[in-house]
Amino acid sequence: MAQTIGFIGGGNMASAIIKGLIQQEIYSPSNIFASALSERSVDRLKNQFAINSSQSNEFIVKNSDIIVLAVKPYLVFKIIDEIKSVLKTEQIVISIASGITLKKLNHAMPEQRVYRAMPNTPASVNMGMTSICTTLNPNETSRTLVAQIFEAIGKTAWIDESLMHAAIAVHGSSPAYAFVMIEAMADAAVLEGMPRDKAYIMAAQSLLGAAQMVLDSGLHPGVLKDQVTSPGGNTIKAIAVLEEDGFRSSIIRAMHAAAEKSREMEANN
Ligand SMILES: NC(=O)c1ccc[n+]([C@@H]2O[C@H](COP(=O)([O-])OP(=O)(O)OC[C@H]3O[C@@H](n4cnc5c(N)ncnc54)[C@H](OP(=O)(O)O)[C@@H]3O)[C@@H](O)[C@H]2O)c1
Incomplete structure (x- = not known):
């Protein structure tokens, strides 16, 4: 049966x-x-x-x-x-x-x-x-x-x-972090004159593609990043600003906050 x-x-x-x-x-x-x-x-x-x-x-x-x-x-x-x-x-x-x-x-x-x-x-x-x-x-x-x-x-x-x-921090809550990033990327593209409907598709498809490359290639994300950052180019300029603004540490702190909240909720259940 x-x-x-x-x-x-x-x-x-x-x-x-x-x-x-x-x-x-x-x-x-x-x-x-x-x-x-x-x-x-x-x-x-x-x-x-x-x-x-x-x-x-x-x-x-x-x-x-x-x-x-x-x-x-x-x-x-x-x-x-x-x-x-x-x-x-x-x-x-x-x-x-x-x-x-x-x-x-x-x-x-x-x-x-x-x-x-x-x-x-x-x-x-x-x-x-x-x-x-x-x-x-x-x-x-x-x-x-x-x-x-x-x-x-x-x-x-x-x-x-x-x-x-x-797990809750890295995949339970993370779709929301990605939505914020897509929205921010689209806003920046709109600031440069891109129509908004196209900007959302471009931002979302880029994140989807980058994630698929990590999964399919098995390469370290840092290696994939190095492959698209030519010396003195526009991509490394953007990454330098992200690092200056604490992009990486902000994500780590945000996820730590999500995990802490999860611990607190578990203790109260
Ligand atoms: N959404 C997420 O991203 C996510 C991710 C991981 C885990 N979860 C977990 O999944 C669970 C459900 O979340 P959800 O987002 O699917 O919630 P949801 O959309 O609000 O669905 C809850 C369902 O429970 C039904 N329900 C309420 N009281 C009931 C009862 N006494 N007997 C039988 N059914 C009853 C509701 O019926 P009605 O439709 O008639 O109100 C509704 O269909 C939660 O515990 C959440 O922590 C959610």
Whole structure:
């Protein structure tokens, strides 16, 4: 029998994952279940993806081999309490909620195989990055099933849970840093007379291309930078200004702040 997957919470992140799973034919719509609070969201999930959607979390748990907790962090333990009586022993549960530790999840669901994953919003265009961790043994067979879900929406990395704050800083929050950089680059191009619509495409495509070069070439980013900075040229002039203005240290400090905030949120959850 085919595996079934159920999402408790059918918002932005669950929808991005569902889209990827269907597009990559990892699960057929009939094997996907999702719940939401409002009837409106339940209807949207049904109409958009032709999946089984419901306002009943119990219905999702009863029909799914793998359950993804995709509600806001403050609701996670309330939901676990609600579904506890219908959860089956050894059922696979993945939490994507920020700041909710494996220790607390395992404590709340001691009989289940529990995973914690941190995807990011580029998942919606199949360019996501997801860090995954678990306290289960490295030979645990369900690891492959869990990785397959997130590989449908981009790249994955298995990490130790202690690195989750770094993961949040480097790929959870970083799409926002990139959006700010694209906006700033486009503003500068507009200042030079470029029409704004063209400026956004140029800035975004350049960042996308540079990122792809890092991934495809395996070269150190510094080597790639050296390759495009001719002596006395315009690129090295720009880099000198970026360095003068603390571009590099500003990014490091910003990411450290994101990781610190993540630690603080985890302590308060
Ligand atoms: N967005 C991101 O970039 C991102 C990245 C990594 C991890 N996460 C994590 O993913 C989780 C979901 O985030 P999101 O951005 O997808 O949030 P979201 O768009 O607000 O979605 C939350 C969903 O939960 C549903 N819901 C609320 N109460 C419920 C209940 N009692 N039972 C069942 N469903 C319920 C909501 O239903 P309605 O639609 O009816 O309101 C909505 O569909 C969060 O824990 C977040 O930390 C998000």
